[in-house]
Amino acid sequence: MLVLGIETSCDETAAALVTDEREIRANVVLSQLDEHAPYGGIVPEIAARSHIEHLDGLIARAMRDAGAEFGDLDGVAVTAGPGLIGAVMVGLMTGKAVAGVHDLPFAAVNHLEGHALSARLSDADLQFPYLLLLVSGGHCQLLIVEGVARYRRLGTTIDDAAGEAFDKAAKLLELGYPGGPAIERAAEDGDGTRFKLPRPLKGRAGCDFSFSGLKTALLHKVRDLERGLDDGLRADLAASFQQAVADVVIDRCQNAIHTFQEAHPEGQFLVAGGGVVANSLLRARLKTLAEKNSLSLALPPLALCTDNAAMIAWAGIERLSLGLQDELNAIPRARWPLDSNAAPPPGAGRPGKLGPKA
Ligand code: KG4
Ligand code: ZN
DSSP, X not given: OEEEEEEOSSSEEEEEEEETTSOEEEEEEXXXXXXXXXXXXXXXXXXXXXXXXXXHHHHHHHHHHHTOOGGGOSEEEEEEESSOHHHHHHHHHHHHHHHHHHTOOEEEEXXXXXXXXXXXXXXXXXXXXXXXXXXXXXXXXXEEEEETTEEEEEEEBSSOOHHHHHXXXXXXXXXXXXXXXXXXXXXXXXXXXXXXXOOTTTTSSSSOBOOHHHHHHHHHHHHHOTTOOOHHHXXXXXXXXXXXXXHHHHHHHHHHHHHHHHHOTTOOEEEEESGGXXXXXXXXXXXHHHHHTTOEEEOOOHHHHSSOSHHHHHHHXXXXXXXXXXXXXXXXXXXXOSSTTOOOOTTTTSTTOOOOOO
């Protein structure tokens, strides 16, 4: 089975061709970073227009890379949400057009399901059920992946996603965007014990996350500096911040592991995905955590952790193989929780508080 995957839910335009034998025959991603940089954040209208401009060319390149024609395809899988609604619509309409014209099976994929199943694309031995930590710029969740289309969310963020917290902290420290890599680089020479920063929710029951208090604490530390920021202070603040984020994530993961092992004593894997998994400190801490709990750690290669269309094609393959085909009237969704039974996190929907991203 050869499936075309399309991803346009945020600021990456992506197309990929993947087979059910786990061969990634093409995987092209175009970042819009430069287009949004002058505005200091992602502008939804610019994202949608840029997807329109580039998507057709990117699909053509993916087909060329794979040496395939539309007639060789066995299906089309497209992100139908959650994400920026205008951006999602561009990919969804394009995917529907390809599927409609060539009369192909169609899968409207939840972007989070793409992340959730991507580790099974890189690791043929990864069996359900597994525990998934999903930490990116837009998402921060812990989920039990029981099977395709079977997710149990154990926790989510009640304010910022982990990557978003890195990005905001980097802005405060004048380190540029994207913040995660910049903080990690700055932290290399820093002393992570110099500044005392809070660990929101650490030691508390449950698996939810919160990062806004940590960001505010960092803001106060920067404001209190008598002679302003210099490189040495930046390094120590970045290292202290990174330590705090890692401590919180590991604490939340440990709680999730208890719940996972209680619900599924046969479960063997801890999986992590999302751009923040690029962080070496977090990777090392996850490794120790998995060993401590007798779990195998599966970290997909970074190209499959950050947003890409190969994971969408793969989720499409998993769904289509089970007969989970969608009609061409599938709707784009700005919000689309993977686990429709999950209760909203504490704080979501209350006046003045931001809910989770999905
Ligand atoms: O998964 P991703 O590419 O896109 C989203 O779906 O958001 O994740 C991007 C996020 C950004 O917030 C970025 O700052 C963060 O991942 N990130 C990192 C690192 N590399 C990227 N965070 C911490 N350490 C890193 N090395
Ligand atoms: Zn993503």
